[in-house]
Amino acid sequence: MTNKVVIANFKMNKTIRDTKEYIAELIPLITTSKVVVGICPPFTAIKSAEHKLKATNILLGAQNMHVEDKGAYTGEVSGEMIKEAGASFVILGHSERRSIYKENNILINKKIKKALKLGIKIVLCVGESLAERGQDKTEEVLNVQLSEGLKDVYANEMGNIIIAYEPVWSIGTGKVPTNEQIAQAMQNIKDTIKKLYNAQIANSTIVLYGGSVNENNSKDIASIKGVSGALVGGASLDAKKFAKIISNFS
Ligand code: 13P
Numbered sequence: 001m002t003n004k005v006v007i008a009n010f011k012m013n014k015t016i017r018d019t020k021e022y023i024a025e026l027i028p029l030i031t032t033s034k035v036v037v038g039i040c041p042p043f044t045a046i047k048s049a050e051h052k053l054k055a056t057n058i059l060l061g062a063q064n065m066h067v068e069d070k071g072a073y074t075g076e077v078s079g080e081m082i083k084e085a086g087a088s089f090v091i092l093g094h095s096e097r098r099s100i101y102k103e104n105n106i107l108i109n110k111k112i113k114k115a116l117k118l119g120i121k122i123v124l125c126v127g128e129s130l131a132e133r134g135q136d137k138t139e140e141v142l143n144v145q146l147s148e149g150l151k152d153v154y155a156n157e158m159g160n161i162i163i164a165y166e167p168v169w170s171i172g173t174g175k176v177p178t179n180e181q182i183a184q185a186m187q188n189i190k191d192t193i194k195k196l197y198n199a200q201i202a203n204s205t206i207v208l209y210g211g212s213v214n215e216n217n218s219k220d221i222a223s224i225k226g227v228s229g230a231l232v233g234g235a236s237l238d239a240k241k242f243a244k245i246i247s248n249f250s
Helices: 016-029 043-053 079-085 095-100 105-118 130-134 138-149 155-160 179-196 199-204 218-222 239-248
Strands: 004-009 035-040 059-062 089-092 121-126 161-165 207-210 229-232
Touching: 004 207, 004 239, 016 043, 016 239, 035 239, 043 059, 043 079, 079 105, 089 105, 105 121, 105 138, 121 138, 130 138, 138 179, 155 161, 155 199, 161 179, 179 199, 179 207, 179 218, 218 229, 218 239, 229 239
Parallel strands: 004 035, 004 229, 035 059, 059 089, 089 121, 121 161, 161 207, 207 229
Antiparallel strands: none
């Protein structure tokens, strides 16, 4: 049995000071070793978070990175930069990046390959919009996002990639799919990975659920077949709530 994985995505929340205080509060609240915990603060707080996390098993990630190594990309941050700051993994393909910043599967695929080259692990987010679910296109959307996102990613690199199923309509809305809908999406994701690679890789790939996970619904979500953990936005901003979610996955 692989451990469960629970990751906090702060999005554009928390200053350096907030992040340091949060970590100090969170560390003593984590009482299980059965859950791999990760936090993704904004770029500015990664370095100071690294200092605070030194004596812990908590992993540190970034929420994005640019596809190029360096150059005239005002306002952007490269993979090398997040790695130097202390991030061991990066969230790629988040629906907010896809919708607000128009990132498509081709770009996301390039970023994945760049991260792999730099030795940065990846949480690849996939998920359907409400309209796509309404049109019964969830399976197709997941299939396309995975096959295009993972294009030319080798089987022996898949151990460095976690998939997060985040239905767009569930992010920040308080709306959670039914357990059956989540289980079905998990199955679709595993089936696609099996087609792209093989059954062993499909089995061993960690798939998280993300979208309105909180301290009250996480125990139930943790029990769903195929769910290996959670990617948490809003509820992760409160160390006590996030710690409760972690314990609900243990
Ligand atoms: P919420 O938990 O706020 O719905 O956000 C989920 C998310 O987007 C995590 O990446």
